[in-house]
Structures are given as structure tokens and as C-alpha cells.
Amino acid sequence: KSMDAIDGKKMDFDLGGVVAVGIPNKFLSATVYGKLYTESFVQPNVDTSGADPLTDSYVQGVSIGVAEAGVSLAKYTNFMNQHLSFGITPKLQRIYTYSYA
Structure with missing residues (x-):
């Protein structure tokens, strides 16, 4: 009977973590990060x-x-009396998939 009770029931779970270190600078700000x-x-x-x-x-x-791991580089400036920020974020990413039956 207990086997019938779990038949077709689904379970899902998520687990993750992120670490980031910011390096503020008036010329070019950078943030190094990693995510799993x-x-x-x-x-x-x-x-x-x-x-x-x-x-x-x-x-x-x-x-x-x-x-994934990467670095964000950003620059803050004034253009035509307006605040403007621009940057790039290159990263490396690896995706793993598993299937079990």
C-alpha cells in the first residue's frame, strides 16, 4: 500500500550558491564572481x-x-550632462546533465 501512495508523485529540488568580490575604482570597477x-x-x-x-x-x-565564473567590468561617466554606465561581463559556463532510470 505504501508503494501505491508514492506512485506518480514528483519531487523537485534546487540547490545553489554564489560568491562575488567587488573591486571599486574610479577608473574601472570590477567584480569577480562564481556561481554553482x-x-x-x-x-x-x-x-x-x-x-x-x-x-x-x-x-x-x-x-x-x-x-559559471566571470568578471564584470564597468565604467561610470557623464555624457552631455547625463549619468551613463556601461560595461561588459565575460564568463565561462559549464552545463552538466544527468538522467537516471
Whole structure:
């Protein structure tokens, strides 16, 4: 009965973290950052038609993980008596995917 209770139920969870260090400067400001996070989904599939539901059942899972690191460079200036900021943010990014059944 407890196996039937979880059949088709879905669970998802997210986990992540970010670290950033800013270097203020009147000429060119910079921020170095790193970010890691994952999103995962799990779903049990219970086979109640067989002789032993415990051995005929399985769990499906899929997950994606993202790792990125980069630097933001920005400049603040006045142009035609207006405040203006512009910058670039190059980064490296790696994406991992997992599937389990």
C-alpha cells in the first residue's frame, strides 16, 4: 500500500550558491564572481501488475547542474550632462546533465 501512495508523485529540488568580490575604482570597477547551482526532478514508477512490485518498480531522475565564473567590468561617466554606465561581463559556463532510470 505504501508503494501505491508514492506512485506518480514528483519531487523537485534546487540547490545553489554564489560568491562575488567587488573591486571599486574610479577608473574601472570590477567584480569577480562564481556561481554553482543544480535543479533536480525525481519520480517513482511503481509496477503493481507484477508478482513483486518492489523489484519491478523503479525511480526516474533527471538533473542539470550549472557552473559559471566571470568578471564584470564597468565604467561610470557623464555624457552631455547625463549619468551613463556601461560595461561588459565575460564568463565561462559549464552545463552538466544527468538522467537516471
